[in-house]
Amino acid sequence: MEFLQVWHTAPWSDVQAWRWLARVFTGNVVQEALFYGAAASLIGVLLHGVLRRRLARRLIGQWPTAADVRREMTYSLSTLLVFAAVGVAVVAAVVTGRAEVYVQVQPYGWTWLVLSFVLMLLWHDLYFYVTHRLLHTRWWFRRVHGVHHRSRHPSPWAAYAFHPLEALINAMVVPLALVVIPLHVGVLLAFTAHQVLRNAHGHAAVETMPAGFSHHRLWGHFTTTTHHHMHHETAKGNYGLWFTWWDRWMGTEIAQYRQRFDEVTGSATP
Ligand SMILES: [Zn+2]
Ligand SMILES: [Zn+2]
Secondary structure: OHHHHHHHHOOOOHHHHHHHHHHHHHHHHHHHHHHHHHHHHHHHHHHHHHOHHHHHHHEOOOOOOHHHHHHHHHHHHHHHHHHHHHHHHHHHHHHOOOOOEEOOOOOOHHHHHHHHHHHHHHHHHHHHHHHHHHHOOHHHHHHHHHHHHOOOOOOHHHHHOOOHHHHHHHHOHHHHHHHHOOEEHHHHHHHHHHHHHHHHHHOOOEOOOOOOHHHOOOHHHEOOHHHHHHHHHHOOOOOOOOEOHHHHHOOOOOOOHHHHHHHHOOOOOO
16 A cells, blocks of 8 residues: 555654545545445435335335435434544554555455455444444433434435444444454455445335245345334344344344234235
């Protein structure tokens, strides 16, 4: 990375350093906004616009109102700023040698590249489950997590509709990983793309997965929009992010989840 050498060799003045940080921050905001804006708009326009009529029978609860979407977009903007700020800290850690984000495949090879992506998904899933349970304790729910739960029937824009403190907690998943492991820049991009797409999809209010998905031996381990929608309806149970196993292991899966999934997808036995 070019700026790595620049950071170490150039005699930085305070003004230059602040300018550099401001540029990195602005770049992060643009990048985060593009990723998130593209994912939420794509899923919103497709599922709530183009396919709205066709998917009406797969509506899990209700369509979100325009007021819901406006509020979710506003909070999403503040989340983008928090994510971008944490991104600046990550870049600063990388250029000063405290964390390693590498560009070439070679130093660690393809096996680590693929494995690190899988590890990041598992780590994110665990980190989210634990912090989400904490956010559902009385103090945190009243002051912080309640913001996300104002959406009882969320839209894809609820994916980033967080109190700034919750945004900060969520943003720490990557820096905490970088304390322990090196990550390829492509893995970070894939991680972000997967995260925004599945997050927006999980708040889509309509179930798009095929009938039988939640019972399947393999696919049944993946969370669905119904899974997370029920969490928004009740604010109790179904705390998981990407996989259903933490809720099953910890006994927090909502008992009616699979039945509700069957009803929504039209495969419930009468
Ligand atoms: Zn949610
Ligand atoms: Zn919650």
